[in-house]
Structure formats: structure tokens, C-alpha cells
Amino acid sequence: MADFILEAKNLEFSYLDGTKALHNLSIQIEKGKKIALVGNNGAGKTTLFLHFNGVHRPNKGEIRFKGELLTYHSKQVKELRKNIGIVFQDPDHQLFSASVYQDVSFGPVNLGWPEKKVREKIEAAMAKTGIQDIKDKPTHFLSHGQKKRVAIAGILAMEPEVIILDEPTAGLDPVGTGQMMSLLDEFNQSGATVILSSHNLDEVYAWADYIFVIHRGQIIADGSPEEIFRNEEVMQKANLLKPWVLDIYDCLRAKGLVNYTGKAPKNRGELKNFLDF
Amino acid sequence: MLYIDQFVYSNNMRDVHPGEKFFFAITTMIICLMVKNPLIHLLVLGITLTFLIKKARIPGFVVGKMLLVPMGFLVLGVITIAFSWGPDQGEFLLSINLGSHYLGVTGAGLKTAGFIFLQALSSVSCLYFLALTVPMIDLIYVLKLLKVPSLVIELMMLVYRFIFVFVETAFQIYTAQSSRWGYSSFRRSIYSFGVLFANLWGKVFIKSQALMDSLQSRGYEGEIRVLHPSYKFSGKNMLIFVLVDTGLILVALAIPIS
Secondary structure: OOOEEEEEEEEEEEOOOOOEEEEEEEEEEEOOOEEEEEOOOOOOHHHHHHHHOOOOOOOEEEEEEOOEEOOOOHHHHHHHHHHEEEEOOOHHHHOOOOEHHHHHHHHHHHOOOOHHHHHHHHHHHHHHHOOHHHOOOEHHHOOHHHHHHHHHHHHHOOOOOEEEEEOOOOOOOHHHHHHHHHHHHHHHHOOOEEEEEOOOHHHHHHHOOEEEEEEOOEEEEEEOHHHHHHOHHHHHHOOOOOOHHHHHHHHHHHOOOOOOOOOOOOOHHHHHHHOOO | OHHHHHHHHHOOOOOOOHHHHHHHHHHHHHHHHHOOOHHHHHHHHHHHHHHHHHHOOOOHHHHHHHHHHHHHHHHHHHHHHHEEEEOOHHHEEEEEEEOOEEEEEEHHHHHHHHHHHHHHHHHHHHHHHHHHHOOHHHHHHHHHHOOOOHHHHHHHHHHHHHHHHHHHHHHHHHHHHHOOOOOOOHHHHHHHHHHHHHHHHHHHHHHHHHHHHHHHOOOOOOOOOOOOOOOOOOHHHHHHHHHHHHHHHHHHHHOOOO
């Protein structure tokens, strides 16, 4: 039996203006995995994330963290927010201070840790995200990619068990995207469950262990990257494009140019290896 | 303002404890305001400018340009003091006759005007020392040490941060509008500017809601509590600052007002 760290069952949620954001949504997140949530703009990704750490409360349905039902007692919500960190899509929404150091310190100080421990965690988080050399700069002089790193450091410093990132690669250049994905790999290797949403399906395909497809507030499919991206019905329904590496590989196989039936290549390099006839 | 910010964050006195710089600037300014001795004012002007240009390594032309900003107000204010009005032409150095009275400049008026000009300029230079060597975030830290209520501190933090976010947003809207001929005529300009403001308001509300969500998810419970980088007090700096200010006070006491 798999160890689920986060579970949601039959969630219903509407915004105050009547927009139905989540509709009978159920999802189970396995501990220690690299999870991706894919779907159109407005499919409900961000709304779901905000449910995971208790900022939004569902109209109906239940959420469990490590098997424990969320009852929204303030103490429980506090504990939940310590353990589940969210990095928001737009760093300008998250960075409230002009000082990098102050901003990173906000979360750990809220946890009530002693000052010495907080300072250590800040240093460690800044080292991991590589922002030590910009720590004395005001946030308004930072580039988008740097702001994103600061936002991530602010979450890392709280040492959450689950790190949720809302489109971490949006607005980053290819090199920045690559660095971001390997940073997320590092978090995962240090034991954290990493959940991200992304429109960059090539990256998602190469990175994720498990994928959920969300469409109009519902999870319409879940499975391994290969399963999901080969499922044409799901791809069409959710308006997703098959990652090019997988697409080309499947084409080559259909034409009989590749007769390997094991794991499909994950990225450009692996695909090229298949072409060394 | 955005322009000054670039020098503030990279000046060579950035590492000096903001409390030291704050107290030096404020004490020196109080000396300027209390002592009516032009020698002291010239000394203060010299000392602050030396600190700014030689120690903090802020380009001289930046400091010069900034000093020009209050000059307009100063000159206007001082002119009204220099001129006076009286029935006796003899007391004026220069005057014009306006019926029974004369309008002109007296020696005493000119002297007072000169003193006030120097006093104001030297006080402004103290404030510039503060503004150019202490970034806003450090200043907020000093205010916190001085036990300013946390509500004021939080507001200052958020306002300072979001000035830049909104200026940026406003410029983006402006660029988007002007690239579609939004400012092609006077009428269109008025209209576009109105739309810009209305949109900015909308964005403010969306951004503040998003900020609230993100603060909450990091454990916000009604108070923004943060740690500041650990600054170190330096005995050497404090000694220099104290010596300079004591020196100024001694000079002020020793030399009578001429």
C-alpha cells in the first residue's frame, strides 16, 4: 500500500463571484515523489494548491495530510502550513519586503524558532538556491529568475515536507528552466515531496514520476508520464500537446526504425542515443 | 527616486551599522539647527560632503545634483528675508522708492539671509547623508530599534516594496497603451490616462489578495515578523562620529557668534 502524504476527496469549491473552480475533485499524492499537475489556464491548479495548505477551505469534501483529516483548527492549519510550502507563480505576489534577507526570514520567524536556528536556516536556504551574492540587493533590482529563487528560498527555509510550486519555470529562459528543474530534483533527493504545475510539457515529461491531469476543476487522468502523454483521448480533452521527444520516438517505432520496447527516452540526449544505428 | 536607490544600495558605507549613521546624521542636523554660526554650517557641509563623496564613494555630480533640488526653494525663501521695507532710505544698501516708503536690501537682512541659507543647506546635507548611505530597509530597521509601533513599520515595509511593483505596472500599461496610439492626441491621452489609473486600482486589489494568500501560506497571523541581517556596531566608526560631533559642539561654544 502506497504511503500517501496528501489526499483530497470529492472537493467542491466556488469563488465568491460564483466561479466553480473545483468540481468533485479527488487526488492522492504519494510521499517522496516528483508530482506534476498539468492542465489549461483556469483549470483549477492554483485553487487546488491553496486548498492543500488551508488558505482555501472547500465547500464540500475532505483533505487529509498524512492520513489525518483536516478540521481547520487554527493549530492544525499552522502545522499544515509549516509542512506544506507553496511557491507562487508571480514572485512579486510573494515577496513583501524589499530586503531579500527579511523576506526569507518571514516564514521561519513565524514558526517561532529561536533566532540562531532561523539564521542558520536562512543561510542554508540561500546557499541551496544560490542567492547569497544578491542578498544585499533590494528585490526591485532583481531579475525575474532571481526573484523566483528568493521566493523559493523563503519556502525552503521553513523546511516543509511537501513543496508545491505553481509554474516554477514560467518566464524563465531555457538555461534557467534547466537549473530550476535540477534544483527541484535536489529538494526531492533530500526527502521532500515536490509538486509542481507547468505548461512546459517537455520538462514535465522528463522530470515527473507521476502526473495528474486537471480539467475544469476535475482530475481526469493520472499515471506515469508515458501513460498520460500516450493517452490521446485525455490529451485531446485537456488540450495538451504530446512532448516532442515522446512523439518522435513513437513515430520512429511506428515506422519500425526503432525496435526497442523498454523505457521511452526522456530527453533530447536519450532520444539521440536511439538514433545511433 | 529610483535613481538614488541605485547608489544607496551600493555605497561604500553600506556596511556601517545603520544606527551609527542615523544617530550621526540626526545629531549633526540638530547641531546645525541649534547653532547660529555660519562657521559651523560650513564645517558640517564640508564634513557631510566629504563622507558622501570620499568615504561612501557616491559620485560628486550625483551629490551636487541632489543639492540643487532644494536650492530653488531655498533661494526663493531667502530672497524674501533679504528684502525689507521702511521709511528711511539711509538704512538700505540698495532700494527703490515706493511712495512714502522704500523697498530694498539692508546689510543686516543680507546677513540673516546668508546665515539661514547656509543653515538650511547644511541641515539638508545631513539628511542627504542619511538618505544616500542608509537604504530604506536599514532605516526601517533603525526605526524598529527605536520602538516605533510595528503597524507603522509594516506599512513602511509594504509601501516601499510596492511602490516599485506599481511603478513598474504603471509603466507597462503606459507602454502597451502608447504602442497602440493611446497618447496620439490630447483627448486620447486624457482617456488613456484615466484607463491606466482605473486598471492600476484593479490590479492593486488583485495583488493585495494574492499577497495575503502567500503571506498566509507562510504562517502570517496578523503581524509581519522578520529578522534583519546582523549588523555589527564598530567602535572605530562610533568614535569618529562622536569626535566629529563633539568637535563641532566645542567649536560652536569656543567661537562667539559674529
